[in-house]
Amino acid sequence: MGNGKFINGKLNFIVSSEYPLTPAEKVAAKTSLQNASNFMFEATGGQVEFGDIYLVDNSFGKVDAEILLINKPGETSGGTRGLFGKPNEFAKINKAYPAPPNTPDIDEPSIIVHELAHHIWDLGDEYAGQLESFVINKLVTSPNLRTIPVLQPFVVNNSLVGHRILLQFNNSLTAFECFVHSNNSTEIVVDRDCPNLPTNSSSNFGYRQDVINIKCHPDPNTCIMGDRGRVFFCGQNHLTTPTDQEIRHHMSCSRKIISTPDFTALSIPFIAPTNAPSPVNFLDLEKAGRYSVVFDISGSMAGEKLEYTKQGVKYWIDNFSLADDYLSLIAYNNANNILLPLTKVSSIPNGTAQLENDVDTLVASGQTNIRDAIIEGVNQITSIPNRAYSQAVLVLTDGKHNRPIGSSLLEAIPVLDAKGVKAMTIGIGEPSNVNFDDLDDLAFTTNGLSNLVGFSNPIDIETALNEANLFLTGSILDSDFTDFVPSAPQKKYSGKISKLYKVKRNPSLKDICKVLESPLKIKDKLLQIPFNEQLFRIKNILIEKGCLQANFTINYRTDADVDIFLINPSNELVEIDNATVRKISDADSHKIILVNKPKSGVWKLILFAKKLSRVTATTTVNITIGGKNKELSVWGSASKSYYKKGEPIKIIANANLGSSNLSGLKVYANIISNEGNKITLKLKDGALLTAESGKYSAEYNGLKKGKYKGVIYFEGQSKSILSDSLHLVTHSPANTDSFNFAVATGKFKRVIPFYFQKS
Numbered sequence: 001m002g003n004g005k006f007i008n009g010k011l012n013f014i015v016s017s018e019y020p021l022t023p024a025e026k027v028a029a030k031t032s033l034q035n036a037s038n039f040m041f042e043a044t045g046g047q048v049e050f051g052d053i054y055l056v057d058n059s060f061g062k063v064d065a066e067i068l069l070i071n072k073p074g075e076t077s078g079g080t081r082g083l084f085g086k087p088n089e090f091a092k093i094n095k096a097y098p099a100p101p102n103t104p105d106i107d108e109p110s111i112i113v114h115e116l117a118h119h120i121w122d123l124g125d126e127y128a129g130q131l132e133s134f135v136i137n138k139l140v141t142s143p144n145l146r147t148i149p150v151l152q153p154f155v156v157n158n159s160l161v162g163h164r165i166l167l168q169f170n171n172s173l174t175a176f177e178c179f180v181h182s183n184n185s186t187e188i189v190v191d192r193d194c195p196n197l198p199t200n201s202s203s204n205f206g207y208r209q210d211v212i213n214i215k216c217h218p219d220p221n222t223c224i225m226g227d228r229g230r231v232f233f234c235g236q237n238h239l240t241t242p243t244d245q246e247i248r249h250h251m252s253c254s255r256k257i258i259s260t261p262d263f264t265a266l267s268i269p270f271i272a273p274t275n276a277p278s279p280v281n282f283l284d285l286e287k288a289g290r291y292s293v294v295f296d297i298s299g300s301m302a303g304e305k306l307e308y309t310k311q312g313v314k315y316w317i318d319n320f321s322l323a324d325d326y327l328s329l330i331a332y333n334n335a336n337n338i339l340l341p342l343t344k345v346s347s348i349p350n351g352t353a354q355l356e357n358d359v360d361t362l363v364a365s366g367q368t369n370i371r372d373a374i375i376e377g378v379n380q381i382t383s384i385p386n387r388a389y390s391q392a393v394l395v396l397t398d399g400k401h402n403r404p405i406g407s408s409l410l411e412a413i414p415v416l417d418a419k420g421v422k423a424m425t426i427g428i429g430e431p432s433n434v435n436f437d438d439l440d441d442l443a444f445t446t447n448g449l450s451n452l453v454g455f456s457n458p459i460d461i462e463t464a465l466n467e468a469n470l471f472l473t474g475s476i477l478d479s480d481f482t483d484f485v486p487s488a489p490q491k492k493y494s495g496k497i498s499k500l501y502k503v504k505r506n507p508s509l510k511d512i513c514k515v516l517e518s519p520l521k522i523k524d525k526l527l528q529i530p531f532n533e534q535l536f537r538i539k540n541i542l543i544e545k546g547c548l549q550a551n552f553t554i555n556y557r558t559d560a561d562v563d564i565f566l567i568n569p570s571n572e573l574v575e576i577d578n579a580t581v582r583k584i585s586d587a588d589s590h591k592i593i594l595v596n597k598p599k600s601g602v603w604k605l606i607l608f609a610k611k612l613s614r615v616t617a618t619t620t621v622n623i624t625i626g627g628k629n630k631e632l633s634v635w636g637s638a639s640k641s642y643y644k645k646g647e648p649i650k651i652i653a654n655a656n657l658g659s660s661n662l663s664g665l666k667v668y669a670n671i672i673s674n675e676g677n678k679i680t681l682k683l684k685d686g687a688l689l690t691a692e693s694g695k696y697s698a699e700y701n702g703l704k705k706g707k708y709k710g711v712i713y714f715e716g717q718s719k720s721i722l723s724d725s726l727h728l729v730t731h732s733p734a735n736t737d738s739f740n741f742a743v744a745t746g747k748f749k750r751v752i753p754f755y756f757q758k759s
Contacts, residue, residue, distance in 0.1 A: 003064040003065070003066065003085055003086075003087065003420070003447065004066040004084050004085045004120075005085070005417075005418075006048075006120075006262045006263065007051065007418075008051075009047055009048060009049065010048075010049055010050065010051025010052075010278075011040075011048065011049070011050050011051060011116075011120075012050075012051045012052040012053070013053065013054070013065070013066035013067070014053075014054045014055075014056070014061050014064050014065040014066060014067075014285060015029070015033065015053055015054065015055050015056075015065060015066070015067040015068075015069065016056050016057070016059060016060060016061045016062045016065040016067070016068055016069070016090075016285075017029070017055075017056070017057040017058070017059075017068075017069040017070075018058075018059050018062075018068060018069065018070045018071070018658060018659065019057065019058075019069070019070070019071050020057050020058055021055075021057040026055065026057075029055065029069065030055070030280075030282050032108045032109055032112065033050065033053055033109075033112070033280060033282075034050075034279065034280050035108075035109035036050070036108075036109040036110075036112035036113050036116075037049045037050035037277060037278075037280050038109075038277045039109050039110060039112075039113050040113050040116070041273065041277035042231070042232075042272065042273060042277075043113060043224050043231065043232050043233050043270065044233065044257070044266065044270050045232075045267075045268075045269070045270035045271050045272070045273055046273025046274075046275060046277075047266045047267070047270070048263075048266070049277050049278060049280075050280045051278075051280070051281060052281045052283060053280050053281065053282050053283070054283050054284070054285040054386075054387055055282060055283070055284065055285060056284070056285035056286075056287065056389055058287075058630065059630040059631075060285065060287050060389040061285050061389035061390075062088075062090070062630075062633060062656075063087050063088045063633055063635060064087065064389075064420070064447070065090050066084060066085075066090055066091065066116075066119065067090060067091050067092075067093055067112070067116070068090045068091070068092045068093070068659050069092075069093055069095065070092055070093070070094045070095070070096075070658070070659045071094065071095050071096050072094055072096055072658075072659070073096045075092075075094050075096070075659070075660075075728070076094060076727060076728060076731035077091075077092055077093050077094045077111050077115050077731075078091065078092055078115060078118070078724060078727045078731075079091035079092075079114075079115035079116060079117070079118030079119035080118065080119050081118065081122045081691055082118075082119070082120070082121060082122025082260070083119065084116075084119050084120040087447050087635045088633055088634070088635035088654055088656055089119075089654070090119070090659075091112075091115040091116050091118065091119040092115070092659040093108065093111060093112055093115065094659075095108070110224070113224060114224055114225065117224060117225060117233070117253070117257075120260070121253075121256055121257045121260045121263070122248075122249075122256070122260070123225050123233070123245055123249075123253050123256055123257070124225065124243065124244035124245030124246075124247070124248045124249065125225055125226075125243065125244045125245065126212075126223045126225040126226040126234065126243045126244070126245055126253070127211070127212060127225070127226045127243075128164075128209055128210060128211050128212055128243065128244055129209055129210035129211075129212060129242055129243060129244055129247065130209070130242075130244050130247045130248065131166070131207050131208070131209045131689065131690075131726060132207065132208055132209070133205045133206070133207050134150055134151075134152060134205065134206050134207070134208060135150065135151040135152060135204060135205060136148060136149065136150065136151070136198060136199060136201060136203075136204055136205065136206050137149035137150055137151045137186075137199075138199050138204060140199065141197065141199050142197040142198045142199045142200075144197075145193040145194045145196070145197060145198075146181070146189055146190050146191075146192070146193060146194065147187055147188070147189050147190075147198065148165070148167075148187060148188040148189075148190065148198040148199075148206060149186060149187050149198075149199060150186065150187060150188060150206075153185040153186065154183050154184070154185060154188075155185065157182075157183065157184045157185075158182050158183060158184075159183065160180040160183045160188065160208060161180050161181070161182060161183070162179060162180060162211060163179065163180045163208045163209060163210055163211065164177065164178075164179055164208065164209040164210075164211050164730065165177070165178050165179065165180060165188065165190055165206060165207070165208055166206065166207040166208075166209075166689060166726075166729060166730075167194060167198060167201045167203075167206050167207075168201055168202050168203040168688070168689070169194075169195050169196055169200075169201055169202055169738075170202065170740070171202050172202045172203050172688055173721065173740060173741050173742045174195070174738055174739065174740045174741070175689065175725060175729040175738065175739050175741070176194055176195055176737060176738045177729050177730065177737050177738065177739075178190040178191055178192050178194065178737060179191045179211075180208070188206075188208075192737065195738065207689055209730070210242075212241060212243060223253055224253070225245060225253055232254075232270050233252075233253040233254045233257060233270060234252055234253050234254065235252045235253075235254045235255070235268055235269045235270065236252050237250070237251065237252055254268045254269060254270055255268065283386050283387060284386050285386070285387055285388070285389050286386050286387065286388045286389065287388075287389055288322075288324040288325050288326060288344075288388060289322070289325040289326070289388055289389070289390040289391065289472065289473065290325070290326040290342065290381045290384075290388040290390070290391040290392075291316075291320075291321075291325065291326070291327055291328070291381075291391070291392055291393075291394060291472075292327075292328040292329075292330060292342070292376075292377030292378070292380050292381055292392075292393045292394070293313055293316055293317075293327070293328070293329050293330070293394045293396075294330045294332060294373045294374060294376075294377045294393055294394065294395050294396070295309055295312075295313055295330075295331055295332070295395075295396040295397070296309070296332060296333070296368060296370070296396060296397035296398060296399065296428075297331045297332065297333055297337075297362050297363070297364050297365070297366075298332075298333040298334070298364065298365070298366050298367055298368040298399060299333070299364055299365050299366055299367070300364070300368070300398055300399045301364040301398055301399075302363075302364035303364075305398050305428055305429065306362070306363075306364050308428070308461055309396050309398075309428060309461065310359050310360060310362070311461070311462070311589070312396060312426075312461035312462060312464075312465055313329070313359050313396070314356045314359060315461075315462045315465055315587075315589075315590070316394070316465050316469075317329075317352050317355060317356060318352070318356075318587070319466075319469075319584065319590075319592060320465070320469040321345045321352065322345060323344075323345050323346040324344070324345070324346065325344075325345050326342050326343065326344055326345070326381075326384070326388070327340060327342070327343060327345050327348070328340055328341060328342040328343070328377065328380035328381065329355065329359070330373055330376055330377055330380070331359075331362055332368075332369060332370070332372075332373035332376075333364075333365060333366030333367060333368060333369070334366045334367040334368065334369045334403040335366070335369070336369075336372060336373055336376045337362075338376070338380075339355065339358050339359065340355055341380060341383070342380040342381060342383050342384065367402055367403040368397070368399045368400065368401055368402050368403060369401065369402075369403040369404070370395065370397055370401040370409040370412075371401060371407055371408065371409045371410075371411050371412045373395075374393050374395060374409065374412040374415075374416070374423065374442075375412050375415050377393035377395075377421075378393060378412075378415050378416055378419050378421050381393070381419070381421055382419050382421075387419075387420055390472045390473055391419075391420065391421050391422070392421060392422040392423070392424050392448060392468075392472055393416070393421055393422075393423055393424070394424045394425075394426070394465070394468060395423060395424065395425045395426065395439070395442070396426045396428060396461075397425075397426075397427065397428065397434070397439070398427070398428040398429045398433065398434060399429075399433070399434065399435070400433075400434070400435040401435060401438065408438065409435070409438050409439075409442065410438055410441060410442065412442070413441075413442060413445050413446065416442075416445075416446045417445065417446060421446065422443075422446045422447055422448035422449075422472070423442045423443050423445075423446045423448040424443065424448045424449050424450075424468040424471070424472070425439040425440075425442055425443045425448070425449075425450045425451070426450075426451045426452075426453060426461065426464045426465070426468070427439050427450070427451070427452045427453070428453055428454075428461065429454070430454075431452060431674065431707045434452065436450070436452060436707060436755075436757070437642065437757060440641040440642070440755055440756065440757060441641050441642070443641075444637070444640070444641035445641075448471075449467065449468055449471045449753070449754070450641075450754075450755045451464040451467065451468070451753070451755065452707070452709070452755065459555040459556055459557060459589060459590075459620070459622055460622075462555045462589060462590055462622075463555050463622040463624060466553055466555070466624045466626070467479070467624065467753055469626075470551070470624070470626040471752075473628070474549075474551070474626050474627055474628040474629075475626065475627055475628075475629065475632075475633070475634060475750055476624065476625070476626055476750065476751040476752065476753070477541070477542070477543070477544070477550070477625040477626060477627045477748075477749060477750060477751065478539075478541055478542070478623070478624075478625040478749060478751060479623070479624050479625070479711070479751045479753070480539065480622075480623045481620055481621060481622045481623060482537045482539070482607065482620075482621050482623065483618040483619065483620050483621075484537070484562075484609040484612055484618065484619045484621070485612075485617065485618050485619075486612055487534035487535070488534075489516075489532055489534050489535055490534060490535060490609060490612060493515065493516055493535070494611070496515045497512070497515060497610055497611075498611075500512065500515050501610065506576070506583065506585060508565075508573075509565040509573060509606065509608075510573075512563075512608060516532070516535070518532070520573070531606070535608060535609055536606060536607065536608055536609070537606070537607040537621075538604055538605070538606055538607075539604070539605045539607070539623060540602050540603070540604060540605075541602065541603045541604070541605050541625050542601075542602055542603075542747055542748065542749045543569075543598045543599070543600055543601065543602075543603055543627065544600055544627065544629060544632060544716075544745075544746055544747065544748035544749075545600040545744075545745065545746030545748070546600075546629050546630075546631045546632060546746070547597075547598055547600065547627045547628065547629050548596070548597060548627075548628045548629060548630065549594060549595065549596050549597070549598070549627065549628045550594070550595045550598040550603075550625065550626070550627050551592065551593075551594055551624075551625065551626035551627065552564060552566065552592065552593040552594075552595070552605055552625055553590060553591070553592045553623070553624045553625070553626070554590060554591050554592075554607060554621050554622065554623055554624075555589060555590045555621070555622045555624075556589060556590070556619060556620065556621045556622070557589065557613045557615070557616070557619060557620075558588040558589045559613045559614065559615055560609075560611055560612055560613040560619045561588075561610040561611040562591065562607055562608065562609055562610060562619070562621050563585070563591060563607070563608045563610050564583075564591045564593060564605060564606065564607055564608070565605075565606040565608070566581075566593060566595070566603060566604065566605060566606070567603065567604040567606065568598075568599055568601075568603055569599050569600070569601025569602055569603060570599070574593075574595070576593075579596075580595065580596050580597070581593065581594070581595050581596075582594045600746055605623070605625075607621060607623075631657060631658050632655070632656070632657055632745065632748060632750075633655070633656045634653070634654070634655045634656075634714050634750045634752065635653065635654055635655075635752070636651065636652060636653030636654070636667075636669075636683075636696070636712040636714075636752045636754070637651075637652065637653075637712075637752070637754045638650065638651055638652075638710060638754055638755075638756040639651070639652050640756065641755075641756055641757065642756065642757050642759070643703075643756065643757070643758050643759065644759045645705070645758075645759045646701075647701075647759075648699045648700060648701035649671075649699065649700050649701070649703060649756065649758070650697060650698070650699050651669045651681060651683060651697065651698050651699075651710065651712065652683075652695070652696065652697045653667055653669075653683055653696040653697070653712050653714070653752070654694060654695060654696060655667075655694075655714055655716070655750070657720065657722075657743060657745055660722045660723065660724055660728075660743075661693070661694030661695070661722075661723040661724055662694060662716070662720045662721065662722070662723060662743075662745070663685055663688060663693045663694045663720070663721040663722070663723035663725075663741075664720050664721035665696070665714055665715065665716050665720060666713075666714075666715040666716075667682075667683040667684075667685075667696045667712065667713070667714050667715075668680055668681060668682050668683060668712075668713055669681045669683060669698065669710050669711065669712045669713070670710065670711045670713075671700070671703070671708055671709075671710050672708065672709045672710070672711075673703075673704075673706055673707075673708055674706060674707055674708075679700065679702075681698040681700055682698060683696035683697055683698045683712070684696065684697070684698065685697075685723065688721065688723075688725050688741065689725055689726050690726070691726075693723040693724070693725065693726075694723025694724065695723075703758045704758065705758055705759060706757070706758055707755070707757050708755065708756055708757070708758065709753065709754075709755055710753070710754045710755070710756065711751060711752070711753050711754075712751070712752040712754070713749070713750070713751055714748070714749065714750040714751075714752075715748075715749050716745050716746075716747060716748045716749075717745075717747055718744065718745070718746055718747055719742045719743065719744055719745065720742075720743055720745045721741045721742060721743070722741045722742075722743050725739070725741045728741070
């Protein structure tokens, strides 16, 4: 079921707050959630309540949360349509959103239950009908700002009185809300002036909604999905008064609940429970990551595969093990060798150097028991109290699980799932030699990431680990590669370049250009130089607004050497100061520059070919750009890890700015076969003012049998569109009759890799 779980009558999930929680606010949040649990317990006849609730602030864990707490005047609370357990989908609860006047029964706990009912069971509202479109007759001109000519006739005069009307202006980016004063067969007259003549609206369609307040329950109270006196989820249909719930599902709220997978064992009708609700088990979601690196040393790993795997393990230790994080290291064959029990990185005995020496001494032998190695990784992660916002088992293997005989590595999934641990799998070798079906399922089911790399080049393993780290702790802003080939300038200057790097361990770009007899020209801090393309590569990198840290990483063969430099959006050469900007350049196969709070805009990443490989004709450099941004988050994947013959593949994606999904983005996916064949799919979302706005998807049915890698790209312009526009405009403050959906995001780009198989 993904991140949130329903186990033995209890909902277990993460609650993340966008804003910092003071001790008093944390107590208040727990009180409200406990009251909501009590309310849920009563509303479902004592069959559903909250169990383990992990609470964290500052947007940590947002992508895995089921509730996001916000404090934004002018916004509303809201829930998704049945997307409980899906990454980057949540019910948002706004403490700044006022309850309607004269409704003492509508408080934050009841709002939490109402929005969770949307989010968990896809229940529709019982206080209103569905939003329905009508065609504006633009062949005539509105006689005034309140009259809307219509094409389809409404047979009964004044049959729409009191209905909500939504019109779109300003290129459909502003919705105007009003209500029907009167209607006949050719026109609707609304209760207030529109911003422009209705026939000048930017859409040919208007939308109407029957605003109903229905008594759903036999007693004087209404259903929780209504808006008064909420007690139970109702057990009756509304055939003569079509509510949103009735039109969408043609069944009562309680019937829809027990029709939802994982809830079919509940019994209806819901009646008042005789027992008391349980106290919620509140736990802190820790902000230090927990990771178990689990790697294969079975007999089939002998030779280059094990050496490259060791290099990958040390790469993770050196570059992705932050001082406050917790790390465990497990080498396995048919048994587990715990090289490091879960330990805070800053407290590792004798430091990481000794740990890396221990890795280097390992030899390949024995059979392969991936299942028990993963379970031991989970045991290590959960060996200390609470849970971390980011916790994962990283699995590196070349082979197929074969011990114990008759067992399956998929038997580790329930253990991972129950503890909220993601599986990040890296298969090393050819697809026919790696049990990638199961590795894919392992990652997909736990909302992790799978990857397949060749064992002939260690940079592929390092790049896969870099992508895994960014997937867990930030986002991939860009991913690319470039090739250098031997050239006359490279041969001409190789001696001088080698001498320069011996004299200066980390020479500047100015030093290099001086050796190349092309000194940098800087005028008014602006960099002006024609770089030699045989020695340099320049890649433009878009760094988005709100990025807290940018990570510029390159990986290359150990017998080559490539250096990197940066030019910021002001066209200034970036100096390494080891405070705001830090460069990691000691390794044989990679360089990293970290920039804290980078200026938004286009950066230039400059690659300099210091030394090329003599083993291969070309020196390939993998480029991965990462970023951390608490406001902007994206998610995407294939809908399944495995598709049967004749079944179309489906790619799904979403993007959030804070608590709101974004529409109007350019989203596309490249699908690449093992043979290198590529197709590009454009992902589209639903129209504004519809429930599918902001939910991007694409389907394709032309793939042959095989293993495929996909890459989803998100591209946003300076302004994007808030996708939950219907909810925003219909729940805007009472004195507001219009809502502008445009939001300043700044330009951005995101990349998400994924794998799937076709039968």
